[in-house]
Amino acid sequence: MSLRIVYGRAGAGKTRFVQEEIVDELKRQADGNPVFLIVPDQMSFSTEYSLATAYGMNGMIRAQAVTFKRLAWRVLQEVGGISRKEVDTFGYRMLIRSLLEEHRDDFQLFRRVAGKRGFTDQIEQLVKEFARYCVNCEELSSIRSSLLEAGAPKTLLDKAEDLELILTEIESRLGKVFVDSEGHLALLSEKISYSDLIKSATIYIDGFVTFTAREYEILFELMKYAKSVTIALPMDERTDPNDEQALFYQSANTARRLSEQAAKEGIEIDNPVHLDLSRRFVQPELEHIERHFDNYPTQKIQGQGHVSLIESSNRRAEMHAVARNIRDQVRNGFRYNEIAILYRQPEIYDELINTIFPQYEIPYFISQKKSMLHHPLIEFSRSVLEAAVSNYSYESVFRAVKTDLFFPVGPVSKWRERSDVLENFVIANGIYGERWFEEKRWFYKKYRGLEFHTSIQTDEELVAQMELHAVRDLIREPLAQLKEHLKSSKTGRDVAEALFLFVEKLNVYAKIQALREREEKEHRLLAATEHEQAWNQWVGVLDQFVLMFGDKEINLATAVKILDEGFETLEFSRIPPSLDQVTVSKIDLARLMDIKSVFVIGANDGVLPKRIEQEGLLTDTDRDWFAQIGFELAPTSKMRLMDETYMVYRAFTSASELLTVSFPIADEEGKALLPSLYIQKLKDMLSIDTVPAVIDPEELLDSSPLAYISHPRSTLAYLTSQIRNGELTAEWRAVLNYYREDPFWSSVIERILAPIKRNTADSLRQDIADPLYGTPISSSVSRVETYYGCPFAHYVAYGLRLEERSQYKLAAPAMGDLFHAAIKWISDEVLRLGVSWSSLTRQQCQNLAKEAIEQLSPYFVNHILISSHRYRYIQHKLEGIIRQTAFMLSKHAKVSGFVPVALEVGFGPQETIPPLDIPLNNGRKMNVRGRIDRIDSTEIHGKPYLRIVDYKSSKQGLDLSNVYHGLSLQTFTYLDVALTHSDRWFGEEAEPAGVLYFHMHNPILKLTKLMTAEELEEEMAKSFKMNGLVVEDPEVIQAMDDGIEGYSNVIPVRLNKSGSVSVSQSKTVVKEDMQTIRRFVRGKHQRAGNGILEGNTSITPYKLKEDTPCQFCSYRSVCQFDPTDPEQSYRKLPALSVDKAVELIRKETAEDDTKKTD
Secondary structure (H helix, E strand, C coil): CEEEEEEECCCCCHHHHHHHHHHHHHHHCCCCCCEEEECCHHHHHHHHHHHHHCCCCCCCCCEEEECHHHHHHHHHHHHCCCCCEEECHHHHHHHHHHHHHHCHHHCCCCCCCCCCCCHHHHHHHHHHHHHHCCCCHHHHHHHHHHHHHHCCCHHHHHHHHHHHHHHHHHHHHHCCCEEECCHHHHHHHHHHHHCHHHHCCEEEECCCCCCCHHHHHHHHHHHHHCCEEEEEEECCCCCCCCCCCCCCHHHHHHHHHHHHHHHHHCCEECCCEEECCCCCCCCHHHHHHHHHCCCCCCCCCCCCCCEEEEEECCHHHHHHHHHHHHHHHHHCCCCHHHEEEEECCHHHHHHHHHHHHHHHCCCEEECCCEECCCCHHHHHHHHHHHHHHCCCCHHHHHHHHCCCCCCCCCCCHHHHHHHHHHHHHHHHHCCCHHHHCCCCCCCCCCCCCHHHCCCCCCHHHHHHHHHHHHHHHHHHHHHHHHHHHHHHCCEHHHHHHHHHHHHHHCCHHHHHHHHHHHHHHCCCHHHHHHHHHHHHHHHHHHHHHHHHHCCCECCHHHHHHHHHHHHHHCEECCCCCCCCCEEEEECCCCCCCCCCEEEECCCECECCCECCCCCCCCCHHHHHHHHHCCCCCCCCHHHHHHHHHHHHHHHHCCCCCEEEEEEECECCCCCECCECHHHHHHHHHHCCCCCCEECCCCCCCCCCHHHHCCCHHHHHHHHHHHHHHCCCCHHHHHHHHHHHHCCCHHHHHHHHHHHHCCCCCCCCCHHHHHHHHCCCEEEEHHHHHHHHHCHHHHHHHHHCCCCCCCCCCCCHHHHHHHHHHHHHHHHHHHHHHCCCHHHCCHHHHHHHHHHHHHHHHHHCHHHHHHCCHHHHHHHHHHHHHHHHHHHHHHHHHHHCCCEEEEEEEEECCCCCECCEEEECHHHCEEEEEEEEEEEEEEEECCEEEEEEEEEECCCCCCCHHHHHCCCCCHHHHHHHHHHHCCHHHHCCCCEEEEEEEEECCCCCCCCCCCCCHHHHHHHHHHHCCCEEEEECCHHHHHHHCCCCCCECCCCCCEECCCCCECHHHCCEECHHHHHHHHHHHHHHHHHHHHHHHCCCCCCCCEEECCECHHHHCCCHHHHCCCCCCCCCCCEEECCCCHHHHHHHHHHHHHHHHHHHHC
């Protein structure tokens, strides 16, 4: 029994000393007593590989590189205890979650947070910390008593009480049958004294700085019973173990504790071995950093370029620079396995590394474990279980569908397309719950509005319905079986069995194997191993669930929460798929061997050193209370902050030849980042005056372009940014020529550069435009207005026919459709009853509105108004709008000489009125179709007059400026159609009287005084005053409102006392101008039709005052229009007064008439 301490600073050769001594012993006697080298988990593979290969050994029997847990397994296998069933990490997490659910009401402090996401993890971390520091439920009870006597705050006492309850329950559940991941170490410390293996063994320990209380307990036992214990620690002879701020304080404290325990137990302490000479560093700069890192004032030398600092504009630029440097180092003779990257923020840098390094064809291995949550099998299991407890909501069901595990083994693209059809149908119809399992076949028909509810299925819809049911059956049948199994489940075993049988029925294992084989064929070995791990771990979760809860009665909701906790715990274990690759590791976990070049990335303030924050359930104050009563726990945040200096020291001294430290000056959002204080320290130590700056591919690369030219794949990004930003320099022209002349890259570069030269849409050739749009063009007013708003939006909507996904919700356009249909139904009913609008009473309007909404609801937006109590209430509110609208239409009819001659009259193919034919260039034409809400007429001096009334669900006015620019053509197009075909009603062509908008709403009046019922009625009437444009003719105006005096409550007109029209306070034009506007609007249709067939798809949205079509455009993600780009801009349209607009309309119409005459 002896203790020997080997110590030295970084690079002194402690690891090599230990390994060489082991190898010498093996060479002296190959089959003698066992030799154990205890190392941290992250060193086990590299240490064993080094022992087996680096010293000329062809194999070994005696020596093993082990972790504490592996050593426990060896000892317990010998002396007993290994037969205990192990509750692994995810089983332990599930156990804790079940206890939190079970005892929620028993907790003093944890009651409110017991079910919150992330709380189980915090409890697990603290319980494991207690285990590592030898605190069990009995100890915790004693601690609580001591805290009470010491006057600890009630919050801490309540916390301790809750934790005691949890620990007691855990120990009770585990008993003598089970053991958790920390329990093996407790058993090891108990059993070492019985182990002949240990009594004959020589123990070496390397890679540690400090230990937990449980590990110290094991070390003390090893010192008592092993032949000898040798531990290598990083420190020098000057370190004071009482100086908490010393660089090697933790190591010195460890050496002191071990020595004191050895002296206490009477164990022989051998002379320590002090390794003082540096064996690692080839370059003097690195040796200087190691020797003087903790010296103040700073010791300076002149650097020779073997320590580099890199400043980057952002993290992406930083990683590109690192990748280029790695490529350069490999070209200069380094191997990839001699290069390492150390970092602090895997959540930020892992994604960048995974994206950028393949562009440079750099092999790499990230030692950070990756969560399994996004693996198809785990996501599939979580989502189907969530579906079972969320009434089969859309989100949970389609999370499962999108894993592809419902589909047969083999190509899945066809099934994915079908599932997209199914998903769109489910969203549009609001399907969830039992509707998934109904035997009734779903009827697929796209909702186009109430006017089409009697139309039959199209051929395309019939095909879509068949595909929809094909994929629905794949999903419904296994889900239905799972549903029944879960419904009848009583115990944990029943729930696990239901899930396993569900997965087995779907042949999921074969599908996972197919994924693995595909990854292997594509040489993605790491990804291939992940599929096998996912299946094994998934089975492991079910095994652990049954182990802990198999015979326990459990409700489904709780079982799903517990299983979900287990699935969330799963992580991929990563083994390097090859030997020659860059190692990527977190700074605090890295244990590097034989590394020549190290990159420390992300060296920013708050990262190096880390900004230590209090984490977990115990605050630093709580930990101080524990220390005050004599119980040791994990270090406080203050102590962890002191350890930061050592961690940075270890990172900076890991390489033998080259050190590169990089830092971004801004994050992804452009927010400034400060460099770490260690950047300035390195500058001072090595007299570095300037730090090279690297920039993102999106930025100009005016200086040192050759520094950015590396691998052809990665250089593409820089080249494309140069082409975007202007004329190429000679170097970049040479790069472009390289790509164009290379057989492989020539086609790639042309495809990449084609769309980035400028964000413009090329005009379509006529041979493309004609078949795309059809001839004649079947158009509508809204289509033409879209074209004038932005030609590209028209192309996407009517050429490519892209549209937003229909959703099961009550949108404004749908409500407008309902209002139109209801007024049409009421009008038809009025006609059927043989009464007039003017004779309707308020009660009759109420009855008609109620009946109209009841008749239309079953056909409206997939029955949405009768789908729930909420929508029933909305239906009642909509009925109120229709009722009020009908009553105000009745009041208008009482004062108007205009009567409806046509309601909801369609014009177009197979409609009451033929389409509006617009002749286009080259003998082509455009047919305009649509539906007119209402055409009214009256007779003045024996001449028929027509007006158009358009119902609107939102307030709208008529701006002649918008008419002139082609943005508001609807009412005048309708007037044109009505006048063109007026002979069908009157036997002659009628005269125009006006175009009006009627706002359908149920206003809330804002009153400033008490009013009588008559006054309220008058105020209500004002809110229904129609907007628009009427003919400036007193007789026409009088016919529209026979009670007009001054301002009309019906139309936008004011009469002077003389009876003449107050032009400045009215919206009127003379009859000739009304006809001129009519002809002008027809010309706008013609110009739009010609532009469409000429292939105009320009990205040129208008801007009129502050209005642009981009505000509500669905295609912004398609066009990528950026008004801040100098090469892109709005098509600015001038706002025109009524007089100016009329003047321009007259002028352009006259010019068009002249051209036609010519």
